[in-house]
Amino acid sequence: MRRYEFNWDLIGDIDLGRPNLGKEVDLELYRLMQFTLRDVIEQTYSTEEADRLFREAGKVAGKVFYEKYINPVSSVEEFVSKTQKVLKEKKLGILRVEEAMLEQGKILLTVDEDLDCSGLPELDYETCIYDEGFISSLFEGFTKSEWDAREIDCWCTGARTCRFQVTERAKA
Amino acid sequence: MYYSDDEWVKLISTLIVNPVLPRNFTVDPSLLKNPEFKKLYDYLMDMRSLSSALSRGDLQHFVYGKGFILSNLKALQSNLRHLTWQTKKVADGDFSQRVDFLGEFSDAFNEMTVKLHDLTMRLTQLANMDTLTKIPNRRALEAFLVDSFKNAVGNKKPFSIIIFDIDFFKSTNDTYGHDAGDAVLVQVSGRLNRQFRAHDIFSRYGGDEFMAVLPGTSLRAAEKIAERARASVEEAEIPLNANDSIKVTVSAGISERLENDIRYEDVIKKSDRALYVAKKTGRNRVCCG
Ligand SMILES: [Zn+2]
Numbered sequence: 129m130r131r132y133e134f135n136w137d138l139i140g141d142i143d144l145g146r147p148n149l150g151k152e153v154d155l156e157l158y159r160l161m162q163f164t165l166r167d168v169i170e171q172t173y174s175t176e177e178a179d180r181l182f183r184e185a186g187k188v189a190g191k192v193f194y195e196k197y198i199n200p201v202s203s204v205e206e207f208v209s210k211t212q213k214v215l216k217e218k219k220l221g222i223l224r225v226e227e228a229m230l231e232q233g234k235i236l237l238t239v240d241e242d243l244d245c246s247g248l249p250e251l252d253y254e255t256c257i258y259d260e261g262f263i264s265s266l267f268e269g270f271t272k273s274e275w276d277a278r279e280i281d282c283w284c285t286g287a288r289t290c291r292f293q294v295t296e297r298a299k300a
Numbered sequence: 301m302y303y304s305d306d307e308w309v310k311l312i313s314t315l316i317v318n319p320v321l322p323r324n325f326t327v328d329p330s331l332l333k334n335p336e337f338k339k340l341y342d343y344l345m346d347m348r349s350l351s352s353a354l355s356r357g358d359l360q361h362f363v364y365g366k367g368f369i370l371s372n373l374k375a376l377q378s379n380l381r382h383l384t385w386q387t388k389k390v391a392d393g394d395f396s397q398r399v400d401f402l403g404e405f406s407d408a409f410n411e412m413t414v415k416l417h418d419l420t421m422r423l424t425q426l427a428n429m430d431t432l433t434k435i436p437n438r439r440a441l442e443a444f445l446v447d448s449f450k451n452a453v454g455n456k457k458p459f460s461i462i463i464f465d466i467d468f469f470k471s472t473n474d475t476y477g478h479d480a481g482d483a484v485l486v487q488v489s490g491r492l493n494r495q496f497r498a499h500d501i502f503s504r505y506g507g508d509e510f511m512a513v514l515p516g517t518s519l520r521a522a523e524k525i526a527e528r529a530r531a532s533v534e535e536a537e538i539p540l541n542a543n544d545s546i547k548v549t550v551s552a553g554i555s556e557r558l559e560n561d562i563r564y565e566d567v568i569k570k571s572d573r574a575l576y577v578a579k580k581t582g583r584n585r586v587c588c589g
Contacts, residue, residue, distance in 0.1 A: 205394055226381035238378050250366045281364060283371035289378060 134188055136196065155243070162244065162258070179257050186258035190265025199269065204230050207270045219243070226291070230271070233296025237263065238289050246288040254279035256290050263292055273298060303331070315344040346370055350377070359384065383409075395420065432482060433489040436503040441511060444501045448515040449564040452557060459557040460522035461564075461571045462512040464492055464529070467549045467583040469508040480540045484548055487538045492550070495529040511568075519556040519588055526552045526586045534584060549584035551575060 132138070142151050170178040197214045201207040212223045222240040229235070240246075245256050260277040267275040274297040281291040303311065314325065332338050346363040350373045353361030359381050363370065379401050386397045386409075395417035399406040428440035436444070452459035466472075466488055473481035489502075489510055496502045496512055505511035514522050530550055537545040553575025557567050574589030581587070 205389070205392075209396070224378070224382045225385045226378060227385065236381075238382070250371075281362070281374070283366050283374050285371045285375040289375060291378070 134192060136192065159244070182257045183261040186261025186263075187265045188261075189258075190262040191269060193262070194266050194269030198266065201270065204228070204270075211266060215239075221246075221290075222287075233275075233299030235267070235294040237292045237294060239292065240287045240289050242288060242290050245282065245290060248284075248288065250284050251282070254282050254290075256282065256292075259290065260292065263294060267294055267296075271296070276300070303328075312340075312344070315341070315348070343367060343370065347373070350374070354380075390416070393420075430504040433486055433504055435489055435493055435510075436501055438503065438505060441501060441503040441505065441513070444503075444513060445564045448501075448513060449557070449567075452515055453562075457516050458518040459567065460514045460517045460519055460554060461556075461567050462514070462522055462526045462529075462552055462554045463505065463568070463571045463575045464510040464512070464526075464550045464552045465575055465579070466508040467551055467579075469548075472546070472548065476540060476546070480546075483540055484538055484546075487536065488533055488548060488550065491532045491536055492529045495525055495532065511571075517556075519554060522554050522556065523586060523588055526554050530584065530586055551578040551583045552586045553578055553589060554586065555589035 166178050166182065169181055173181075197218075198207065198210055201210055208225060208228065215221055215223045221242040224238050224240070225235070226238060227234070227236040239256075239259065242256060242259065244258055248255065256279045260279055262277075264275045264277040267277075275294055276297055277292050277294045279290055280293045283289055311327070314321065327341065332341065343365050346365040347369055350361060350363045350370065353359075354373060354377060359377060361377075363374075383399060383402065386399065389397050390413060395413045397409075397413055399409045402409070428436055428443075430437040449459060451457070466484065469481065469484070472484055485508065489504065492510060492512075493502045496514070499516070500512055500514045502510065502512045512526075514525070517525070530552055533548065533550050536547070538548055539545045553571045553573065555567055555570035555574055557564075561567050561570075570589035572589075574587040577589075578585050578587040
């Protein structure tokens, strides 16, 4: 019997529960949660395992997010524009497409002002692993086939930009 | 090998400034073993290659170095690549694309997509409108028939078609002339048109024939609407010019989609037969098929 299998009910009724404080929370504290969780998982297991778990969690999030906020969409165009719109509205980041070859299973995306890493110092490694899982799940939701997303580049120019290569597993 | 301060300055400035690296240009391999120098050297080489690719319009050149100048160049590259994607979308007819990251260019691009959108809407409207009566033409009618019939079959909803025909139109034309004929078409279609709702279509089907398609409307309801429309024409005086006016009437044939009507043409055929009956049995009447 599982206790934590995700469903939206676990999140509860935020409007009802926070009549005074509302829906928003300081982004710093969201990141505090992420990075401390990552810290503990890395200490308990390993860096690789911490990355893997974060990616998997991102995948679960992307899946339920797609069902709740993106579905139904009937064309690639609608999928992309709706995703862009929702991600911006929800303040997750500004998604832009550099290249979309859906039939060939190759997409190149950038996300500006990413929730997880905008403002981070320039690191020698790509850090948006949760987003990798999240983004791949959005494509899985839309195409019903398996996708992988990898953050291939991440740079600071005022708004930090993350570049993701998304590929369909069967066509990789 | 030892580099004097002057030689250092010369080396770095060559890497940054020279349009082409001198043919005999080399860096002492032992120097490249120094990780700090290697990093700077790679950075400068990335800068050279990316900026040169951008200046040639090559947007496929990716470098992975980070830092102030490279990041700015990458941001420009990414902007241009996104713009390329957006332009392709516009070419595919998606005029909702807007740019907000390229200064004056954004304004020009956005103005272009807004104008393309407006122009396309205007042209589509013109292409779907009958020039004389200003109601939807046959082309618009067919598109509507395809969608609404499919919808009715899929959702098992009623679907009715009314065909109107102006009685003795040919003799009106012959007696009063073509201008009068045109005036009759405009007045009659305007009166009939008022009886239909926004989700119906009332269109010019042919010469003096008009077709109304009523999704979600049963035969009985359609009959009432057609009768009201017929009566509204019968009671009208149609002005031909400042002094003269005439009276005209219309006949109508109606039918609705039944289980065995698998194409919209089947329904049209039944309405057509009903119209024929209306004509045969005295005109100025509505008959159901
Ligand atoms: Zn990132």
